[in-house]
Amino acid sequence: MGKLAGKKLILLGERDGVPAPAMEACFKNSGAEVIFAATECFV
Structure with missing residues (x-):
């Protein structure tokens, strides 16, 4: 584990x-849990 x-x-x-x-x-294979992921446009 990392x-x-x-x-x-x-x-x-x-x-x-x-x-x-x-x-x-x-x-994905790091052992961590992604609880929120979003792609935004920062302009």
């Missing part, structure tokens, strides 16, 4: 940067 095992994550992605689903896929 350092994130058992942690809860809130992911805020950016439309022109890294979207939330991509970050969620990266953390």
Whole structure:
């Protein structure tokens, strides 16, 4: 298990940067739980 095992994550992605689903896929096998993920447009 990694350092994130058992942690809860809130992911805020950016439309022109890294979207939330991509970050969620990266953390999939980390042992952490994604409780909220959203992709926003910060203009």
